[in-house]
Amino acid sequence: MELDVIQKIMDKAIADHAENGAAAVITKDGEEVYSCAAGLADVEGGVAFSEETICRAFSCSKVVTATAAMQLIERGLLDTSWELGWVLPEFSAPYYIRDGKRADSPAIKIRDLLNMTSGIAYPGDTHEGIEGMNDLWGELDKSIRDGSSLTTQEFAAKAGAQALMYPAGDEWMYGSSADIMGAVIEKLSGQSYGDYLRENIFAPLGMEDTGFYVPKGKRGRLAVLYENAAQPPKRPDWVNLCIYDYDSAPAFESGGAGLFTTARDLSKLGAELSFGGKGVISRSAVRFLQQNGLTQQQRRTFNWDSCKGFGYGNFVRILEDPNAAGIFANKGSFGWDGWTGTYLLNDPKAGISVTLFVQRTGAGTTPLARSIVNAAYAAIER
Numbered sequence: 001m002e003l004d005v006i007q008k009i010m011d012k013a014i015a016d017h018a019e020n021g022a023a024a025v026i027t028k029d030g031e032e033v034y035s036c037a038a039g040l041a042d043v044e045g046g047v048a049f050s051e052e053t054i055c056r057a058f059s060c061s062k063v064v065t066a067t068a069a070m071q072l073i074e075r076g077l078l079d080t081s082w083e084l085g086w087v088l089p090e091f092s093a094p095y096y097i098r099d100g101k102r103a104d105s106p107a108i109k110i111r112d113l114l115n116m117t118s119g120i121a122y123p124g125d126t127h128e129g130i131e132g133m134n135d136l137w138g139e140l141d142k143s144i145r146d147g148s149s150l151t152t153q154e155f156a157a158k159a160g161a162q163a164l165m166y167p168a169g170d171e172w173m174y175g176s177s178a179d180i181m182g183a184v185i186e187k188l189s190g191q192s193y194g195d196y197l198r199e200n201i202f203a204p205l206g207m208e209d210t211g212f213y214v215p216k217g218k219r220g221r222l223a224v225l226y227e228n229a230a231q232p233p234k235r236p237d238w239v240n241l242c243i244y245d246y247d248s249a250p251a252f253e254s255g256g257a258g259l260f261t262t263a264r265d266l267s268k269l270g271a272e273l274s275f276g277g278k279g280v281i282s283r284s285a286v287r288f289l290q291q292n293g294l295t296q297q298q299r300r301t302f303n304w305d306s307c308k309g310f311g312y313g314n315f316v317r318i319l320e321d322p323n324a325a326g327i328f329a330n331k332g333s334f335g336w337d338g339w340t341g342t343y344l345l346n347d348p349k350a351g352i353s354v355t356l357f358v359q360r361t362g363a364g365t366t367p368l369a370r371s372i373v374n375a376a377y378a379a380i381e382r
Contacts, residue, residue: 006036006375007036007038009372010024011038014038014039018366018367019366020043020049020233020358020360021037021041021043021049022358022368023037023049023051023053023263023264023357024036024356024357025051025264025267025355026352026354026355026380027352027353028275028352028380029275030274030275030351032271033380035264037050041221042223043226044232051264052209052264053223054218054261055222055262055263055340056225056245056342056359057259058338059256059338060266060337060338061255061257062178062255063316063344064197064269065178065181065315066289066314068197068200068201068255069181070286070289071200071201072189073288074285078184080109080111081110082110083108083110084107084108085108085160087187087188088156088157088184089160090156090157090161091108091159094106094108094160094168096163096165096166096167097128097163100128105167106167107168108164109169110184111293112168112169112177114181114313114315115293115313116173116312116315117168117294118177119167119175120177121164121165121173121175121176123136125173127166128165129163130165133162140155144250144252149252150251150252151251152186152192152193153186156179156180156183159179159180171297171298171301172294172301176256177315178256178315179255179256181255181315182253182254183255185255192253200280204279205268205269205278205280207265207266208265209264210262211259211261212260214245214260215247215248216247224359226361227360228360236361240257240339240361241254241256241339243257257338263356263357264355266344270335270353271353273289273353274346274348274352275353283348289313289316289318290318290332292312292313292318292320293314294313299311306364306365309321309325316335316336317335318334319334327373329345329350330349330350332347332349333346337363337364337365340361341357341366341369343365343369350380352380354372354373354376356368356373
């Protein structure tokens, strides 16, 4: 089987109205070996989707934040056993609410941020004590719309005053930890988060279309975000996690969801994580990214369907049971997906990375992503 089967799979997904448009890039041993695209980035405007279409990465941003955190660790600037309050003093007295009463939490460790066991919530949960974080995300959204946006540091400082959802380290809960890690990296590097990423990851890898905003000269390549792939598709009239389509650098640079990038650009990071060659991250740090960080107790809440067969640590899932996950990749393969259907898988054992982009709300890991992963492995390892 040849890699061209991926084009056929993608074309069928478009014809069946499973997606409006998509692009995939496959790398092997650090080099791009195949790419293809299908469908439309702008259905109404008739603009084709391509490997150079700029997309909202949403939580695929976390793979970049993971890479940045590993850089600081390997340079001796960060330690996973540190208390978060040593870097961001606002987190020095963490607490949570139980039965309407305030209770002290153990110290939040850096590893708790990386493993999503910090208890720092995303908005919208129904957990006791969520009101403070809900209000903070609402304040952030209002400040952006009013033109006086909170900065990454200001958001983190205010988050440090809010209740956790549980004692730090007790359980896995997907939340705002990667956004707080962005503030940690700013504090330790002395740079804005965007400047740090540009200097230490994007420029060395040639990721020229990746950042926290889309410059006016590139706006024509920005995909439309749709709620569905039906005809006609619908555009959302709401914004998720305060990620607006910025055309200049935002004050709040979201380490959890804020990056704009292309399938080809993100595949360059995939090539580095799966094989190396550019020196952006050491092979020892990559091995660290391949290790589950959750205890058995913490794993009880790590129960999403898209995470079956995986462990979790350092903002990525790590493949432990390919059969349960339904993909042909090797154990130790790692990556994540985004709310808009962006997807990255890195397999250091095989030297393969797979990047698949769509732009549809609530998509996460799509059936199309799994199909393309399996077809890529079948073709390359024939």
